[in-house]
Every structure is written in structure tokens, then in C-alpha cells.
Amino acid sequence: MSMLCFRFTKGLSVDKISLSTLKGEGELANLELDEIVFTKGLSVDKISLSTLKGEGELANLELDEIVFTKGLSVDKISLSTLKGEGELANLELDEIVLQDVLDLPTxxxxxxxxxxxxxxxxQWTKLKTHPICLYMDQIDIEMETCDEPRAPNNPSPFMSQGGDTKYGFAEKVVDGMSLTINSVTIRFISHAFTASFQLxxxxxxxxxxxxxxxxxxMTRIKDTERGMVLTFKEIDWQTLRIEADAVKTEKTNYVSTPVRLITNQSRIRIVIKKQLHDCSVVSSKLHLILDDLLWVLTDSQLKAMASYMQSLSKLIRKSTEQNKRDASSQPSPPSPQHHATQRSHAAAAGTAPRNPQLEAVSKFFSKYDMVETSYHIFTRRLDLHLCDDTNPMEQGKRDVLHWWQVCCPSEQEKFNRRTDGGAMQITFHRLMLDYYPYHFVGMNKKHWFRHSECMDARDQWAELLLSEFKHQLKEWKKATADAAEGQESKDGSQEEVRGQQPGARGHKPRPKLMSSGIVFRLEDFELYQVSTSDTRHSTPKKFxxxxxKALYLPQEMxxxxxxxxxxxxxxxxxxxxPSPNIYGQINAVQLTLDYMTVLWAxxxxxxxxxxxAAAPMDRQESVEEPASASLHVDIRLEILMPKISLPAEKPVADQPDRRQMLVAQSLRTVLTLY
Structure with missing residues (x-):
């Protein structure tokens, strides 16, 4: 009898094996273990095994790669190794590694x-089919904003094992791990506000x-012909509570209104594509799916949210510019030339007979393949209620009155609204937000999530903008070259420079223009007329x-x-x-004018x-902000079949034949700004 493929030992011979087959007993002695990857310095005399009883002890181990913790000592570890159970307490997680795993913005x-x-x-005997289960009780995280963007994140240890490591058994085990956490509390601190997230x-x-x-x-698709593997993961949670409040300082000495949001069960679906030969990540897809949301905001809360976002805008802009500079080191889509080469190889290979099993795997892989990295947010329904705050001049509270006088001294005169206690309801159906950070210009978008004809119309318009930009750039280069040649001829160095230019241009590779795109889609929406104390008990009307639905248009539009x-x-x-551009298409909308709603809004x-504009918030403004704010943006908005209705304010009882509404409708309206 010979034992083959005993992976964890080397030099195992038959004379070292003593088996009593029918009794189900056996012993192995003096083994030299080969690949104990999680420990170092482990010798055979440290192992005491009662093999068939499933019991064992390991003592005084020096753990090799516990990358998520720091300051971990052996006395904090309680392991029953062969039973597959272990427990650790009071751990301090490594912040740098955690940043890399979560891929936080800089x-x-x-x-x-x-x-x-x-x-x-x-479950040691079922590692191929059952995951390693990790359970955590309470995680507390403290985060804060940076004055300047920090260094980019390192590759995640889960996404790239790096080097020449091939995608093998160890990588499959790591990819298949499951994690359960009872609760996570995140405290976020910035110069303007603090926020807490509880999951x-x-x-x-x-x-x-x-x-x-x-x-x-069944949780991965491996295509050996492409040399790629797809892995699928899902993260879900029961509740998420978000609360934000302003930081009280000498400059912001006023009473702020906390902003709160509570969401129900939500989930994140992640797809990762890796190369088989080195486990490097080629692209990934992250899809956040939120449950139905109901959010009530007063005008003071909305002002607070706007101020918080304004305080972070400068940092986010700097971080975005840093990501663009480092885009070459990020997972990016293959170039258009690469796709053309793949298609030519596929056409050439199509004439040769293929293995039916490999062909089926290839089709299955193509069905779930990701060409480029993308991020998506989706919610089936969002109900947003905008409400008035009670007039602070009628409250009689000194602190609120003090803030009102300091922040807006003339606000008392401006606050005399046409209506008091007004509220407006806005309902969004199937809201989707997609972000593609690394897209080559000129590359096909057929692989984008829920590709539609609107994207094709936008691409045609963008091609015209790019052609115009190339023409202007060519004219500018020509004018600059003529001016340079005129100056060089005066210096007597015209021939020398002309001889150097072709060589210099030949050594410089032509840069590849890339783009980052944000796609916002809304399947249906209703914005209702403002309701007051007089109309609160009546059915709200659409504004x-x-x-x-009235025009029987397709639901997917x-x-x-x-x-x-x-x-x-x-x-x-x-x-x-080229300048940034915004393309919009609005299909079949109806506006029913209501003067009270217009005045209230x-x-x-x-x-x-x-x-x-008048908030005493420390936004750390710089001299560069006015220049960035004046950046030119090309805009094109297409409105298909818009309808405007002007109802009569009061019906006339003595004139039953009098028209009650004036309707204006257009087949297509186009608004452009260049």
C-alpha cells in the first residue's frame, strides 16, 4: 500500500505507517511536516495527537501572519486545534491593514x-466545501478626516496575495471565509461635524x-482559457443608524439640529475577478442594495447636511485628483486594442474543435464577467418629506434666538413665509446610481449595468464634443509651433530643434485618455404639492x-x-x-402648477x-477654490413629451362650460449649454 499526495508531510514511507484497518486505528511517528503556513518554528515534539478521537494540543506557538491585529500575545489565544475551535479576546486591530481591506478613500x-x-x-475535513467561520462580538472604530490626502491604500490581502503565488487551495480557503459580527460602531470626526454609524x-x-x-x-467560476477566476460575496446587515451633529467651537456657537437616518435590512454584493497565475485583481464590482427608505428632513437639518458636505468638498476633490493620478496602479479595464486582439484570437480559435465542457465554462464565465471596475447603489423606494421648522422668533428660547441673530441678522424679516408648517413629499421609485472610475475613452459601454439607448445617445453627443476639442487642440498646437519656430529662427537654432523633435516624440508613448462617469437613473417619481394645516387631511395632489403610465411607455424606460x-x-x-459634460434625458413628465407650492419651495x-452662504462654518477655503468653481461644463438636456398644466384657481359655478385647465405639451425639447 502506498500513500500518495499527503500534502502536509514530506519523506513519508510505508514502514512508518501502522494501520489496523478494520478497527479504524492508526499511528504515524517522526513526521516532518512540510507546509504549516500559519506558524513558524513548529516542531514535531510540540504536537500531541490522539488522531481518531479528534483531540490534540498545540502549545507555545509563534503565529506568523496575523495581519489584522497588533500586540497579540500567546496568552490571549485559546485554541482547540483539531476540533477546529478557537477564541481571542480584547484585540486591537491594525488600522493600516483595515484601511487596505475596506479600501477607504484617502x-x-x-x-x-x-x-x-x-x-x-x-471544519478541517471539509475545507473544500465548507467555509472557515469567524465570529466577532463588538467592533469599535474611530475615524477622522485628513488635512491632506494620505498615501494610497496598499493592495488588500484578501484581493491580492501578490508575487508569483498561483490561485490554489490556500487562496480558495481564504476567499471562502465567512464572517459574522454582532455590532459595529464607527465614530467619524471632522473639523465641522461628528457622525456615528451603528450596524x-x-x-x-x-x-x-x-x-x-x-x-x-459553486461560489467561483474558473476559466483556464482566460486564466481568470470570478468569486462572489454578499454582505448583509439588519439595521444601520446614522447620526451627525455639528462640532461646537467659538466660531460655531449656535444650536444645531442633528441629522438622523435609520435604514432596515440592506446588503452589498461583490464580484471580484482575479488572474490565476498571480492572484492579482483585474476588476471588481460592488452593488449596494438598500431597503425602502423613509426620511423626514426639516429645513434646519437640510442646511446642516449641506454645510457638512461643503466642509468635506475640498478634501474629496483633492482625493479624487490623487486617484486620477494613480489610476495606472488601480484595477482598470483592458484597453480597446486588447479587446480587439481577444476577438481576433477568438475568431481564429473558432475554426478549431473545442472541448464542450470548456466551451460551456467559457460561456458561463462571460455571462457574469466584468470588463471594468464599477460601484452601484440601488433602492426600490425612497420617500423624502421636507418640512418647515417652527418659526424660531416665536419660541422665546434665548439660545436659538442668539444663533438666529448671529447667523442671519435680517432673517426675522425674511422668515415671514406665505405658509407656516408646510410640508412636501417626494417619492422616488427604483433609484440607481452607478460609478465607473476607470473607463477608456472610445471603449464600448455595452457591458455597463443596464445599458440603454440613452447611453448611446450620450456617446454620440460626446463624440462631437471630443472632435471639436481635438480640432481646437490641433489649432492651438499649430499656433504654438509657429510662434516657437519664429522665436527659434531669431536665435539661429531652428534646424537643430527640428532635428530633435521627431526623436523626442518617438520616445514618448502616447497617453491614453480615461474618464470617470456617474450615471443616475430614476424609473419613476412623484413630487406632491405642499400641504399645510388647512390641506393636511385631504389627499395630496401631484405637482x-x-x-x-398614462402614455403606456415601457416600464424599463x-x-x-x-x-x-x-x-x-x-x-x-x-x-x-476635454471639459466635463452632463447629459440628461427626461421622459414623459407632467408639471401641474400650484402657486403655493412654488412660493413655498x-x-x-x-x-x-x-x-x-452666511454660515460661520470653518470650511478651510483656499485660493484655488474660485478657479475650480468656474470650471466649464458642457450640458445637454433632452425632455421627451413634456406636459405643463395650468389649472384654474377657483371654478365658476355659473359657467359650467368654462375650461378648468390650460395644457401645453411638446414632443421634444432640447436645452444645451456649451
């Missing part, structure tokens, strides 16, 4: 992270491409809404489709780029805008 950093209890369960009952696990929990072998695109060169290439938004 404008925020983790200051401290702790976990009170960790338990692990491993409960978090689960992270591997799933099938249909997002079902199954055998680990601005989609008219798709978006009522609102907006795309924002920015252009850049990676690696900080100093080269002119104008006063509501004007109050927010004036408060933001």
Missing part, C-alpha cells in the same frame, strides 16, 4: 479599531452567481411627476437619466483634457442657500 483615516471577542470555527448583525459570506449560499465549489463624465490622464500626465431653498 481623505479619511482610521485612528483606532478594537474588538472585544473573536471566535473561529474550522447590527452583519454577515459576510461566499455565494453562487445567483447569490445563494451553497457548496464553496411634478412622471407620466409614463427611465423617467430620469443623467450622466456626468470627467476626463483625465493617469500618472499625472500634464496634457489638456422657493422660500425653503432660498433659506437653505442663504444659510450656507
Amino acid at each position: 481623505w479619511v483615516t482610521i485612528k483606532k479599531a478594537t474588538c472585544n471577542k473573536v471566535a473561529i470555527k474550522i 447590527s448583525r452583519i454577515r459576510a459570506r461566499s455565494t453562487t452567481p445567483q447569490w445563494q449560499v451553497a457548496d464553496l465549489r 411634478f411627476s412622471s407620466d409614463k 427611465s423617467a430620469v437619466h443623467l450622466e456626468y463624465t470627467e476626463y483625465y490622464f493617469p500618472e499625472g500626465v500634464d496634457h489638456p483634457v 422657493n422660500q425653503f431653498l432660498l433659506n437653505v442657500a442663504q444659510s450656507m
Whole structure:
């Protein structure tokens, strides 16, 4: 009898094996263990095994790669190794590694992270089919903003094992790990405000491409012809509570209104594509799916939210510019030339007979393949209620009155609204937000999530803008070259420079223009007329809404489709780029004018805008901000079948034949700004 493929030993011979087959007993002695990857300095005399009883002890181990903790000592570890159970307590997590795993933006950093209890369960004989289960009780994280963007994140240890490591058994085990956390509390600190995030009952696990929990072998798709593997993970939680409040300083000595949001069960679906030969990440897809949301905001809360975002805008802008400069080191889509080469190889290979099994795997892989990295947010329904605050001049509270006089001294005169206690309801159906950070200009977008004809129309318009930009750039280069030649001829060095230019141009590779795109889609929406104390008990009427149902338009057609695109060169290439552009398409909308709603909305938004302009918030403004604010943006908005209705204010009883409404409708309206 010979024993083959005994992976964890080397030099194992038959004379070292003593088996009593029918009794189910056996012994192995003086083994030299080969690949104990989680420990170092482990010798055979430290192992005491009662093999068939499933009991064992390991003592005084020096753990090799516990990358998520720091200051971990052996006395904090309680392991029953062969039973596959272990427990750790009072751990301090490594902030840098945690930042890399979460892939946090560079404008925020983790200051401290702790976990009170960790338990692990491993089924040693079922590692191919069952995951390693990690259980955590309470995690506390402290985060704060950076004055300047920090260094970019390192590759995540889960996403890239790096080097020449091939995708093998160890990588499959790591990819298949599951995680359960009872609660996570995150405290976020910035110069302007503090925020807290509380999540409960978090689960992270591997799933099938249909997002079902199954055998680990069904949670990945490996295509040996492409040399790629797809892995699927899902993270869900029961509740998420968000609360933000302003930081009280000498400059912001006023009473602020906390902003709160509570969401129900939500989940994140993640797809990662890796190369088989080195485990490096090629692209990834993250999809956040939120449950139905109901959010009530007063004008003071809306002003607070706007101020908080304004305080972070400068840092976010700097971090975005840093990501664009470092785009060459990020997971990016293959170039258009690469796709053309792949298609030619596929066409050439199509004539040769292929293995039916490999062909089936290839088709299955193509069905779930990701060409480029993308991020998505989706919610089925969002109900937003905008409400008035009670007039602070009638409160009689000194602190509120003091803030009102300091922040807006003339606000008492402006606050006389047409209506008091007004409220407006806005309902969004199937709201989607997509972000593609690394897209090559000129590359096909057929692989984008829920590709539609609106994207094709936008691409045609963007091609015209790019052609115009190239023409202007060519004319500018020609004018600059003529001016340079005139100056060089005066210096007597014209021939020398002309001889150097072709060589210099030949050594410089042509930079590849890239873009980052944001796509906002809304399948349906209703914006209702403002309700007051007089109309609160009546059925709300629509002020601005989609008219798709009345016109029997397809359900998959978006009522609102907006795309924002920015252009850049990676690696900080100093080269002119086209201006950003915004393309929008609004399908079948109806506006029913109501003067009370128009006046209330104008006063509501004007109050927010004036408060933001006069707020004593330390935004750390710089001299460069006015220049960035005046950046040119090309805009094109297409409105299909808009309808405007002007109802009569009061019906006349003595004139039954009098028209009650004036309706104006257009087939297509186009608004452009260049």
C-alpha cells in the first residue's frame, strides 16, 4: 500500500505507517511536516495527537501572519486545534491593514479599531466545501478626516496575495471565509461635524452567481482559457443608524439640529475577478442594495447636511485628483486594442474543435464577467418629506434666538413665509446610481449595468464634443509651433530643434485618455404639492411627476437619466483634457402648477442657500477654490413629451362650460449649454 499526495508531510514511507484497518486505528511517528503556513518554528515534539478521537494540543506557538491585529500575545489565544475551535479576546486591530481591506478613500483615516471577542470555527475535513467561520462580538472604530490626502491604500490581502503565488487551495480557503459580527460602531470626526454609524448583525459570506449560499465549489467560476477566476460575496446587515451633529467651537456657537437616518435590512454584493497565475485583481464590482427608505428632513437639518458636505468638498476633490493620478496602479479595464486582439484570437480559435465542457465554462464565465471596475447603489423606494421648522422668533428660547441673530441678522424679516408648517413629499421609485472610475475613452459601454439607448445617445453627443476639442487642440498646437519656430529662427537654432523633435516624440508613448462617469437613473417619481394645516387631511395632489403610465411607455424606460463624465490622464500626465459634460434625458413628465407650492419651495431653498452662504462654518477655503468653481461644463438636456398644466384657481359655478385647465405639451425639447 502506498500513500500518495499527503500534502502536509514530506519523506513519508510505508514502514512508518501502522494501520489496523478494520478497527479504524492508526499511528504515524517522526513526521516532518512540510507546509504549516500559519506558524513558524513548529516542531514535531510540540504536537500531541490522539488522531481518531479528534483531540490534540498545540502549545507555545509563534503565529506568523496575523495581519489584522497588533500586540497579540500567546496568552490571549485559546485554541482547540483539531476540533477546529478557537477564541481571542480584547484585540486591537491594525488600522493600516483595515484601511487596505475596506479600501477607504484617502481623505479619511482610521485612528483606532478594537474588538472585544473573536471566535473561529474550522471544519478541517471539509475545507473544500465548507467555509472557515469567524465570529466577532463588538467592533469599535474611530475615524477622522485628513488635512491632506494620505498615501494610497496598499493592495488588500484578501484581493491580492501578490508575487508569483498561483490561485490554489490556500487562496480558495481564504476567499471562502465567512464572517459574522454582532455590532459595529464607527465614530467619524471632522473639523465641522461628528457622525456615528451603528450596524447590527452583519454577515459576510461566499455565494453562487445567483447569490445563494451553497457548496464553496459553486461560489467561483474558473476559466483556464482566460486564466481568470470570478468569486462572489454578499454582505448583509439588519439595521444601520446614522447620526451627525455639528462640532461646537467659538466660531460655531449656535444650536444645531442633528441629522438622523435609520435604514432596515440592506446588503452589498461583490464580484471580484482575479488572474490565476498571480492572484492579482483585474476588476471588481460592488452593488449596494438598500431597503425602502423613509426620511423626514426639516429645513434646519437640510442646511446642516449641506454645510457638512461643503466642509468635506475640498478634501474629496483633492482625493479624487490623487486617484486620477494613480489610476495606472488601480484595477482598470483592458484597453480597446486588447479587446480587439481577444476577438481576433477568438475568431481564429473558432475554426478549431473545442472541448464542450470548456466551451460551456467559457460561456458561463462571460455571462457574469466584468470588463471594468464599477460601484452601484440601488433602492426600490425612497420617500423624502421636507418640512418647515417652527418659526424660531416665536419660541422665546434665548439660545436659538442668539444663533438666529448671529447667523442671519435680517432673517426675522425674511422668515415671514406665505405658509407656516408646510410640508412636501417626494417619492422616488427604483433609484440607481452607478460609478465607473476607470473607463477608456472610445471603449464600448455595452457591458455597463443596464445599458440603454440613452447611453448611446450620450456617446454620440460626446463624440462631437471630443472632435471639436481635438480640432481646437490641433489649432492651438499649430499656433504654438509657429510662434516657437519664429522665436527659434531669431536665435539661429531652428534646424537643430527640428532635428530633435521627431526623436523626442518617438520616445514618448502616447497617453491614453480615461474618464470617470456617474450615471443616475430614476424609473419613476412623484413630487406632491405642499400641504399645510388647512390641506393636511385631504389627499395630496401631484405637482411634478412622471407620466409614463398614462402614455403606456415601457416600464424599463427611465423617467430620469443623467450622466456626468470627467476626463483625465493617469500618472499625472500634464496634457489638456476635454471639459466635463452632463447629459440628461427626461421622459414623459407632467408639471401641474400650484402657486403655493412654488412660493413655498422657493422660500425653503432660498433659506437653505442663504444659510450656507452666511454660515460661520470653518470650511478651510483656499485660493484655488474660485478657479475650480468656474470650471466649464458642457450640458445637454433632452425632455421627451413634456406636459405643463395650468389649472384654474377657483371654478365658476355659473359657467359650467368654462375650461378648468390650460395644457401645453411638446414632443421634444432640447436645452444645451456649451
